[in-house]
Amino acid sequence: MSDDSPIVLPDDPSFGSDVQVDYPGYRSTRLRAPKRPLVTLPEELHPVGGPVFGDETVFELDYDLTKQHEGEPLGERIIVSGRVLDDNGKPIRNALVEVWQANAGGRYKHEVDQHPAPLDPNFSGAGRCRTDDDGNYRFITIKPGAYPWGNHENAWRPAHIHFSVFGRAFTQRLVTQMYFPGDPLFRFDPIFNSVRDPKARALLVSEFDLATTKPEWALAYRWNIVLGHAGSGTTPLEDT
Amino acid sequence: MNLARTPSQTVGPYYAIGLCRRVENELVPPNDPGAVRVTGQLLDGDGQPIGDGMIEAWDASGSRWGRSGTDAEGRFSFVVSKPAARSGEAPRLDIYVHARGLLKHQLTRLYFPDEPEANAADPVLSSLPEADRAVLVAEQEDGAVRFDIRMQGERQTVFFSL
Numbered sequence: 039m040s041d042d043s044p045i046v047l048p049d050d051p052s053f054g055s056d057v058q059v060d061y062p063g064y065r066s067t068r069l070r071a072p073k074r075p076l077v078t079l080p081e082e083l084h085p086v087g088g089p090v091f092g093d094e095t096v097f098e099l100d101y102d103l104t105k106q107h108e109g110e111p112l113g114e115r116i117i118v119s120g121r122v123l124d125d126n127g128k129p130i131r132n133a134l135v136e137v138w139q140a141n142a143g144g145r146y147k148h149e150v151d152q153h154p155a156p157l158d159p160n161f162s163g164a165g166r167c168r169t170d171d172d173g174n175y176r177f178i179t180i181k182p183g184a185y186p187w188g189n190h191e192n193a194w195r196p197a198h199i200h201f202s203v204f205g206r207a208f209t210q211r212l213v214t215q216m217y218f219p220g221d222p223l224f225r226f227d228p229i230f231n232s233v234r235d236p237k238a239r240a241l242l243v244s245e246f247d248l249a250t251t252k253p254e255w256a257l258a259y260r261w262n263i264v265l266g267h268a269g270s271g272t273t274p275l276e277d278t
Numbered sequence: 279m280n281l282a283r284t285p286s287q288t289v290g291p292y293y294a295i296g297l298c299r300r301v302e303n304e305l306v307p308p309n310d311p312g313a314v315r316v317t318g319q320l321l322d323g324d325g326q327p328i329g330d331g332m333i334e335a336w337d338a339s340g341s342r343w344g345r346s347g348t349d350a351e352g353r354f355s356f357v358v359s360k361p362a363a364r365s366g367e368a369p370r371l372d373i374y375v376h377a378r379g380l381l382k383h384q385l386t387r388l389y390f391p392d393e394p395e396a397n398a399a400d401p402v403l404s405s406l407p408e409a410d411r412a413v414l415v416a417e418q419e420d421g422a423v424r425f426d427i428r429m430q431g432e433r434q435t436v437f438f439s440l
Contacts, residue, residue: 070377070378079438090341125282148294150292151292162295163296208374212286215290233285265284
């Protein structure tokens with residue numbers, strides 16, 4: 039593939055919720071996306087079960103990314119919450135939800151990130167929690183900044199929070215990114231647009247939610263996460 | 279009700295700050311009598327190491343899970359105990375590969391080199407062409423089990439869809 043292939047391809051609703059793994063505009067896919075077709079596993083041979091994460095996995099303040107240091111991080115404090123559901127709309131409880139993100143200036147606390155924006159000594163940018171009986175998760179954090187990356191000339195990622203979710207079964211594993219409504223960078227970002235169905239892409243975008251804001255303190259965004267179906271891998275005990 | 283699934287996005291280059299904060303690559307303690315060390319390299323289509331990948335391993339029969347980031351050489355490692363096999367199947371680990379440049383994690387299987395008969399009878403392994411079978415069976419190396427994962431190329435790892 040040549041470097042002049044388009045950064046963003048036109049919409050294609052036939053993809054549904056599937057991301058296009060070899061999306062050419064995202065250059066790093068070229069040597070990393072598998073070239074051969076996937077081999078379909080019959081359902082009876084799917085992996086069964088999945089890791090169960092207990093209380094010991096999560097510390098009490100892991101959900102609050104603003105309380106991990108002496109002082110408070112700079113930036114706009116926000117509350118991000120939502121539910122983890124299966125594709126039948128049933129809540130998934132005790133799902134482990136892990137997040138990581140850039141700081142308000144768009145810099146990750148990672149040695150490889152050399153974006154010339156300041157690190158914030160009061161922000162590490164990582165959190166985790168487990169969903170409650172209704173599938174609810176909740177984080178307190180600061181709104182991450184957009185940042186430049188080397189994919190193409192003047193490439194910028196829209197602001198996002200990375201999410202990693204374990205459902206009931208190993209087959210429900212999801213790693214994704216949550217975006218913020220109305221970001222002007224959406225139409226230039228090959229990672230966001232690698233989800234080619236516009237309806238599916240909208241599922242990556244959180245909603246501003248006045249109801250879950252905390253007056254005089256923080257704005258709030260809601261974002262639900264729908265995992266694929268657990269198949270024969272469902273752990274009966276977790277299937278409430 | 280049939281809700282649309284939330285799409286996948288890449289784990290990106292900085293996943294370690296969120297996902298590798300603790301040591302989670304020991305499915306069993308290293309002093310477990312059945313402990314086996316699994317090592318391998320994650321390689322791209324040019325055969326170059328992928329230094330920002332993450333491998334997750336699931337032993338369904340023992341309900342044991344672990345994950346390992348890759349280092350600059352693309353190396354990952356686990357301590358496992360060889361899983362019990364379900365009837366008619368060979369012992370195996372289910373493996374997920376995550377990396378920058380990979381928009382969705384990929385599923386593969388690690389089979390063990392000291393199980394030639396069970397491997398020959400395994401319904402998934404035996405349904406594949408011979409060259410692909412060889413790619414999914416780890417190799418014995420210095421008291422460990424070596425399992426390289428190639429994202430592309432002639433010896434590309436076999437990836438499965440569910």
